[in-house]
Amino acid sequence: MPKAGGFPPLGAHVPCQPVPAPVPTPLAGWMSNPSAVTHPFVSGAAIGLNAPTNPGMAILKHPRTPPTANPSIEYSSADSDHVSKRTRPIGISDEVNLPVNILPVSYPQIHNQATYTMEDLPKTVTRTLSQGSNPMSMDFHPLQQTILLVGTNVGDIALWDVGTRERLIHKNFKVWELGTCSMSLQASLVKDPAVSVNRIIWSPDGSLFGVAYSRHIVQIYSYHGSDDIRQHLEIDAHVGGVNDIAFAHPNKQLSFITCGDDKTIKVWDATSGTKQYTFEGHGAPVYSVCPHHKENIQFIFSTALDGKIKAWLYDNLGSRVDYDAPGHWCTTMAYSADGLRLFSCGTSKEGETFIVEWNETEGAVKRTYQGFRKRSLGVVQFDTTRNRFLAAGDEFLLKFWDMDNTNLLTTIDADGGLPASPRIRFNKEGTLLAVSTHDNGIKILANADGIRLLRTLENRSFNASRTVSETVTKPMISPLSAAAVATTSGITDRTAPPMPISGMNGDGRNLVDVKPRITDESMDKSKIWKLTEINEPTQFRSLRLVDILRTSKISRLIYTNSGAAILALASNAIHLLWKWPRHERNSSGKATASVAPQLWQPPSGILMTNEITDTNPDEAVHCFALSKNDSYVMSASGGKISLFNMMTFKTMTTFMPPPPAATFLAFHPQDNNIIAIGMDDSTIQIYNVRVDEVKSKLRGHSKRITGLAFSNVLDVLVSSGADAQLCVWGTDGWEKQRSRFLQTQSARTPSTISDTHVQFHQDQIHLLAVHETQIAIYETTKLECVKQWSPREGSAPVSHATFSCDSQLIYASFLDATVCIFNAANLKLRCRILPAAYLPASVSTNVYPLVIAAHPSEPNQFALGLTDGGVHVLKPLESEGKWGVNPPTENGSASSLSAAPTAGPSSSDQPQR
Numbered sequence: 001m002p003k004a005g006g007f008p009p010l011g012a013h014v015p016c017q018p019v020p021a022p023v024p025t026p027l028a029g030w031m032s033n034p035s036a037v038t039h040p041f042v043s044g045a046a047i048g049l050n051a052p053t054n055p056g057m058a059i060l061k062h063p064r065t066p067p068t069a070n071p072s073i074e075y076s077s078a079d080s081d082h083v084s085k086r087t088r089p090i091g092i093s094d095e096v097n098l099p100v101n102i103l104p105v106s107y108p109q110i111h112n113q114a115t116y117t118m119e120d121l122p123k124t125v126t127r128t129l130s131q132g133s134n135p136m137s138m139d140f141h142p143l144q145q146t147i148l149l150v151g152t153n154v155g156d157i158a159l160w161d162v163g164t165r166e167r168l169i170h171k172n173f174k175v176w177e178l179g180t181c182s183m184s185l186q187a188s189l190v191k192d193p194a195v196s197v198n199r200i201i202w203s204p205d206g207s208l209f210g211v212a213y214s215r216h217i218v219q220i221y222s223y224h225g226s227d228d229i230r231q232h233l234e235i236d237a238h239v240g241g242v243n244d245i246a247f248a249h250p251n252k253q254l255s256f257i258t259c260g261d262d263k264t265i266k267v268w269d270a271t272s273g274t275k276q277y278t279f280e281g282h283g284a285p286v287y288s289v290c291p292h293h294k295e296n297i298q299f300i301f302s303t304a305l306d307g308k309i310k311a312w313l314y315d316n317l318g319s320r321v322d323y324d325a326p327g328h329w330c331t332t333m334a335y336s337a338d339g340l341r342l343f344s345c346g347t348s349k350e351g352e353t354f355i356v357e358w359n360e361t362e363g364a365v366k367r368t369y370q371g372f373r374k375r376s377l378g379v380v381q382f383d384t385t386r387n388r389f390l391a392a393g394d395e396f397l398l399k400f401w402d403m404d405n406t407n408l409l410t411t412i413d414a415d416g417g418l419p420a421s422p423r424i425r426f427n428k429e430g431t432l433l434a435v436s437t438h439d440n441g442i443k444i445l446a447n448a449d450g451i452r453l454l455r456t457l458e459n460r461s462f463n464a465s466r467t468v469s470e471t472v473t474k475p476m477i478s479p480l481s482a483a484a485v486a487t488t489s490g491i492t493d494r495t496a497p498p499m500p501i502s503g504m505n506g507d508g509r510n511l512v513d514v515k516p517r518i519t520d521e522s523m524d525k526s527k528i529w530k531l532t533e534i535n536e537p538t539q540f541r542s543l544r545l546v547d548i549l550r551t552s553k554i555s556r557l558i559y560t561n562s563g564a565a566i567l568a569l570a571s572n573a574i575h576l577l578w579k580w581p582r583h584e585r586n587s588s589g590k591a592t593a594s595v596a597p598q599l600w601q602p603p604s605g606i607l608m609t610n611e612i613t614d615t616n617p618d619e620a621v622h623c624f625a626l627s628k629n630d631s632y633v634m635s636a637s638g639g640k641i642s643l644f645n646m647m648t649f650k651t652m653t654t655f656m657p658p659p660p661a662a663t664f665l666a667f668h669p670q671d672n673n674i675i676a677i678g679m680d681d682s683t684i685q686i687y688n689v690r691v692d693e694v695k696s697k698l699r700g701h702s703k704r705i706t707g708l709a710f711s712n713v714l715d716v717l718v719s720s721g722a723d724a725q726l727c728v729w730g731t732d733g734w735e736k737q738r739s740r741f742l743q744t745q746s747a748r749t750p751s752t753i754s755d756t757h758v759q760f761h762q763d764q765i766h767l768l769a770v771h772e773t774q775i776a777i778y779e780t781t782k783l784e785c786v787k788q789w790s791p792r793e794g795s796a797p798v799s800h801a802t803f804s805c806d807s808q809l810i811y812a813s814f815l816d817a818t819v820c821i822f823n824a825a826n827l828k829l830r831c832r833i834l835p836a837a838y839l840p841a842s843v844s845t846n847v848y849p850l851v852i853a854a855h856p857s858e859p860n861q862f863a864l865g866l867t868d869g870g871v872h873v874l875k876p877l878e879s880e881g882k883w884g885v886n887p888p889t890e891n892g893s894a895s896s897l898s899a900a901p902t903a904g905p906s907s908s909d910q911p912q913r
Contacts, residue, residue: 116386116388116389116562117582117589118400118409118410119447119448119582119587119588119589120386120389120430120447121389121391121400121410121447122426122430122431122432122433122445122446122447122450123412123445123447124445124446124447124451125414125415125443125444125445126444126445126446126450126451126454127162127165127442127443127444127454128437128441128442128443128444129160129162129165129167129441129442129443129444130440130441131150131152131156131158131440131441131442132152132156132440133152133153133154133156133440134152134153134154134436134440135150135151135152135153135423135436135440135442136151136152136153136196136197136198136423137150137151137197137198137199137200137201137423138150138151138200138423138424138425138434138436138442139200139201139202139209139425140202140425140426140427140428140432140434141202141206142202142204142205142206142428143205143206143428143762143763143764144206145427145428145429145431145432145453145806146161146162146163146427146432146453146454146457147159147160147161147162147168148160148161148162148425148434148442148444149200149201149202149209150200150442151197151198151199151200151211152196152197152440153196153197154172154173154194154195154196155172155173155194155195155196155197155213156170156171156172156173156197157169157170157171157173157197157200157211158170158171159227159229160442161457162432162434162444162454163453163454163456163457163458164457164458168226168227169227169229173195173197173213175189175217175234176219176231176234177234180236181216181217181236182216182236182239184216184239185215185216185217185236188215188216189215195213195214195215195217196213196214197211197212197213197214198212198213198214198241198242198243198244199211199212199242199243199244199245200212201245201246201247202223202247203247203254203256203270204247204249204254204712204713205713205763205764205765206223207222207223208220208221208222208223208232208247208254208270209221209223209229210245210247210256211245212237212242212243212244212245212258213241213242214241214242215240215241216236216237216238216239216240216241216242217234217235217236217237217242218233218234218235218237218242218245218256218258218268219231219233219234219235220232220233220234220235220256220270220273233268233270233273235268235273237258237260237266237268238258238259238260238261238262238264238266239260239261239262240260240261240262240285241260241261241285242258242259242260243259243260243261243285243286243287243288244258244259244286244287244288244289244332245257245258245289246289246290246291247270247291248267248291248293248298248300249293249298249715250267250276250298250314251298251314252715252732253269253270253271254270254271255267255268255269255270255276256268256270257289257291257300258289259286259287259288259289259302260285260286261285262285263280263282263283263284263285263286263304264278264279264280264282264286265277265278265279265282265286265289265300265302265312266278266279267279267314276314277314277315277316279300279302279312279318279319281310281318281319282302282304282306282308282310283304283306283308284304284305284306284308285304285305286302286303286304286305287303287304287305287330287331287332288302288303288331288332288333289301289302290302290332290333290334290335292335292339293339293670294339295670295671296732297313298313298314299311299312299313299314299320300312300314301321301333302319303325303331303332303333303344303346305329305330306328307324307325307327307328307329307331307346308322308323308324308325309321309322309323309324309325309331309333309344310322321363323363325344325346326344326346326354326356326365326368327346327347327348327352327353327354328346328348328349329346329347329348329349330346330347330379331344331345331346331347332344332345332346332381332382334382334383334384335384336384336387336403337384337385337386337387337428338387338628338629339670340387341357341387341403342357342358342360343355343356343357343358343382343384343390343403344356344358345380345381345382345392347376347378347379347380350375351374351375351376351377352372352374352375352376353372353376353380353392353394354368354372355368355369355372355380355382355390355392355401356368356369357369357403367406368406369390369401369406369408370406370407370408371399371401371407371408371411372394372399373394373395376394376395376420376421377395377420377421378419378420378421379421380392380393380394380421381393381421381422381423381424382424383424383425383426384403384426385426385430386430387403387628387629388402388403389401389402389403389409389430390402390403391424391426391433392424393418393419393421393422393423393424393435393436394420394421395420396413396418396419396420396422397411397412397413397418398411398412398413398414398418398422398424398433398435398445399411400412412445414435414443414445415443417437417438417439417441417443418435418436418437418438418443419436419437419438422435422436422437423435423436424436427450429449429857430447431446431447431449431450431453431857432444432445432446432450432453432454433445433446448587448588448590449563449588449590449857449858452858453857455881456859456860456881456882529885529887529888531829531830531831531832531884531887532830532831532832532883532884532885533831533832533834534831534832534833534834534837535834535836535837536836536837537837537838539837539877540833540837540874540875540876540877540880541593541594541873541874541875541876541877542593542837542838542872542873542874543592543593543594543596543872543873543874544870544871544872545566545578545596545597545599545870545871545872545873546596546599547576547599547869547870547871548599552570552571552572552869553570553571553850553865553866553867553868553869554568554569554570554571554850554851554865554866554867554869554870554871555569555570555571555622555850555851555865556568556569556622556623556624556851556865557569557851557852557853557863557864557865557871558624558626558853559591559853559854559855559856559863560626560630560856561626561628561629561630561856562590562630562856563590563591563855563856563857563858564579564580564589564590564591565577565578565579565580565591565597565600565630566578566591566597566853566863566871566873567624567626567633568865568871569610569622569623569624569635569637570869571620571622573609573610573611573612573620573622573637573638573639574607574608574609575607575608575609575610575624575633575635575644576599576871577599577600577601577608577646578591578597578598578599578600578871579597579598579600580592580595580597580598581595581597581598590855590857590858591855591858591861591863591873592861592873592875593861593873593874593875601649602647602648602649604648604649606649606650607649608633608635608642608644608649608651610622610635610636610637610638610639610642611637611639611640611642611654612637612638612639613638613639613658613661619638620637620638620639620661621637621638621661621662621663621680621704622635622636622637622638623635623636623662623663623664623665623678624636624665625665625666625667625675626646626667627667627672628667628672630646631645631646631647632644632645632646632652632672633646634665634667634675635665636661636662636665638658638661639657639658639661640654640655640656640657640658641654641655641656641662641665641677642654643655643689655692656677656685656687658680659680659681660679660680660681660683661679661680662677662678662679662680663678663679663680663704663705663706664677664678664705664706664707664708665677665678665708666708666709666710666717668710668731669710669712670712672689673688673689673690674686674687674688674689674695675687675689676708676710676717676719678704678705678706678707678708678719678721679704679705680704680705681704682699682701682702682703682704682705682721682723683697683698683699683701683705684697684698684701684705684708684717684719684729685697685698686698686734695734696734698719698727698729698734698736700719700725700727700729700736700739701719701721701723701725701727702721702723702725703721703722703723704721704722705719705720705721706720706721706722706755706756706757707719707720707721707755707756707757707758707759708720708758709758709759709760709767710731710760711760711764711765711780712764713763713764713765714764714765714780714781715730715731715732716728716729716730716731716737716780717729717731717734718758718760718767718780719758720756720757720758720769721756722754722755722756723741724741724742724744724754724756724771725739725740725741725742725756726739726740726741726742726756726758726767726769726778726783727739728780728783738782738783739783740778740783742756742769742771742773742774742776743776743785743788744771744773744774754771754772754773755771755772756769756770756771757769757770757771757800757801758770759802759803760780761777761803761807761824762803762806762807763807765779765780765781766778766779766780766786767779767780768801768802768803768810768824770798770800770801770802770812771798772797772798772799772815773790773791773797773798774788774789774790774791774798775788775789775790775798775801775810775812775822775827776788776789777824777827787826787827788827789822789827791814795814795816796814796815796816796818797814797815798812798813798814798815799813799814799815799848799849799850799851800812800813800849800850800851800852801813801852802852802853802854802862803824803854804824804854804859804860804862805854805855805856805857805858805859806859807824808823808824808825808859809821809822809823809824809830809859809860809883810822810823810824810827811852811854811862812852813848813849813850813851813852813864814848814849815848816835816848817835817839817847817848817849818832818833818834818835819832819833819849819852819864819874820832820833821833821883821884823886823887828887829887830883830884830885830886830887831883831884833874835848838864838872838874843868844868846867847866847867847868847870848866848867849864849865849866849867850865850866850867851864851865852864852865853865858875860875860876860881860882860883861873861874861875862874862875
């Protein structure tokens with residue numbers, strides 16, 4: 001079992017410095033000699049008792065949390081620009097195990113408040129795929145939830161679309177350049193050509209995948225969508241087998257890490273294939289690697305077949321940890337999706353299996369999960385999902401645990417046919433689970449959300465095949481009607497002067513359906529695409545949520561991350577929370593337009609109400625941000641920022657009194673204690689809640705901040721302001737990388753102060769920018785506009801817009817209360833909902849949606865927040881399943897966001913670096 005002493009802290013290290021002798025205290029370990037090297041943005045570097053003088057962050061070592069404390073809350077006495085010294089609970093986290101310096105408080109532990117039940121586990125067999133050889137490793141694409149990579153025991157690799165049941169790619173093992181390989185590999189292959197895949201894995205953004213083989217070789221492929229994969233790198237990486245491969249971002253560049261039978265771990269540049277580091281120190285073949293990072297410190301855990309666990313920084317100073325894993329043989333390690341909890345699964349040579357949770361503070365086993373037989377019949381593989389569940393394949397079954405309970409939660413046999421120790425893999429959202437079968441196949445299990453996802457893809461596949469089967473003659477269009485075609489498409493030709501684009505006319509709430517003139521002979525009228533227009537309540541599902549509080553206009557609106565509730569912030573600074581019950585009419589317990597929710601309040605009856613100032617409430621800017629597990633909401637309405645407990649509605653703390661006032665809030669995606677706060681003085685403040693300190697102030701806008709969005713893939717923050725400007729900031733040092741003003745149509749003049757909203761596409765590279773004059777898609781690295789749609793002159797301005805949860809659609813609302821639904825890939829209008837369809841005739845013509853929110857797991861559901869205080873949930877009829885029909889595309893597929901060429905930027909639009 002693990003030795004006493006704990007995982008010591010990671011710190012900054014100076015090459016060629018002697019390692020100090022062990023200190024007989026819990027703080028001995030990964031720290032180096034005191035150094036003048038500084039890391040200015042390692043937040044929380046001073047946390048911890050007896051912190052070393054080295055300024056590097058003590059990542060894996062912090063004072064032990066008292067058992068009665070709430071680790072998601074912290075007392076702090078640090079100063080900031082806005083907060084005087086105090087002892088108020090202010091740190092927040094999505095899990096109870098975040099190791100921070102805390103004192104006991106009276107609030108209950110409320111981590112994992114997203115109401116997951118066993119019904120959220122994927123247990124229904126929906127697909128059976130025939131692979132042809134035994135799957136050894138599987139991995140779902142990080143963004144495309146139904147794309148599955150498979151590597152087998154004979155070296156084959158396959159790419160499946162489990163939605164359509166189609167095997168997109170199947171490749172047998174082949175050395176690309178045998179002549180460049182080592183003589184030992186060539187001799188080995190001649191002696192025994194049998195090769196197995198030990199691990200196959202996607203890169204974080206899904207643009208690459210790596211394959212580790214049982215013979216020396218690692219192959220890296222680039223993925224370009226559908227069935228397009230290309231050879232990228234082939235490396236003779238280790239002597240003997242390559243047992244594992246993983247991707248990481250040390251030094252802000254993509255690398256991959258391998259380990260092998262030669263007892264080494266190696267780090268390679270993912271672009272060039274150059275070897276960056278070799279870590280030596282294990283006394284047995286290295287079985288697995290687990291790269292991770294805590295704040296700005298990158299490190300790697302490794303396990304070997306002698307049961308040793310070691311940890312490494314990206315330097316040449318050797319391992320910092322040497323512990324024994326339960327089982328002392330084949331062990332893999334994995335963090336929960338939020339990166340806060342560490343687990344391992346190990347099988348001994350005698351067949352005993354252990355799944356444990358590690359206490360990073362102590363370097364000891366925190367929990368050992370029960371439910372394994374004494375003698376497993378193979379090496380057990382495990383996986384985690386939703387920051388809540390663990391799963392493993394054992395005894396011809398799938399076994400599940402709640403992370404917070406060591407007892408077995410449930411088992412399923414997946415309708416039988418599983419091997420003794422099946423291979424398993426969840427998709428990123430936890431809605432699908434791939435399981436290997438004894439007959440060289442794969443079963444896909446799904447929960448209710450996964451079943452709906454697969455049905456949606458089946459419908460798309462059917463429609464696509466039907467479209468392909470129809471031969472349609474290209475229409476003859478007169479020069480006069482060519483402009484009408486461009487108007488219908490809604491896309492600005494970026495190579496020509498902008499012209500007014502399709503949208504709405506100025507006649508109240510009716511829009512003109514502009515159609516090209518097409519000769520009867522050139523096209524069968526039955527095959528002419530027509531915009532879907534909804535003007536009757538019977539054409540779709542719509543539900544107005546009951547509000548007994550009689551609030552004023554809805555200023556902010558969001559679905560909770562679990563999809564089971566909607567949170568609104570009204571202009572009177574009161575929050576409204578509607579929760580959907582789980583019952584026979586709504587077995588998923590998710591938000592729906594078919595079942596009415598409850599306006600929820602805690603037993604105390606208190607309301608979540610923001611502090612307001614003495615100024616006109618109508619002039620206040622309202623903003624909020626929801627934590628990843630729906631436990632906390634941070635909110636402001638012109639006064640101080642408030643932190644609310646979503647279960648009790650209690651105000652946990654308030655901070656940052658105006659001026660300046662907060663106008664937009666965004667949690668850092670990797671650390672809920674880091675918050676980007678947009679201010680009405682045009683600055684952005686990077687605030688560390690844990691230490692109560694403003695870490696940086698970003699200046700680049702000239703008017704108030706109206707939008708903030710983080711990209712996990714690019715490690716950037718994008719800001720937008722009332723000055724119609726977009727700015728890109730690196731999250732490493734918070735430096736400004738580039739900026740650009742929106743390119744507005746000359747025919748449409750924006751109002752004096754107009755908000756600009758930003759949201760990242762699911763690929764975390766493209767960006768949706770929303771302004772009253774336009775909806776635009778930007779490529780973030782160059783900040784170039786690749787698609788743009790603008791309402792026609794004289795028509796109603798855009799009030800708000802958002803991506804659907806799968807980024808395939810854009811929902812947009814307008815000041816005349818019309819709602820339009822666009823294809824995100826090409827900004828073509830596919831469906832239009834007129835106000836009469838969802839607003840009663842008695843409602844004033846001045847009522848319109850001010851905000852629009854998309855369901856987090858239902859791509860075709862969204863909600864509107866209206867100026868009269870109403871909230872409406874909308875979705876298509878069950879018989880339709882989607883909004884409208886895809887408009888026809890010309891010159892190829894509409895799947896690429898970068899299909900349209902862009903004109904060179906004017907001098908005023910040049911990126912600033």
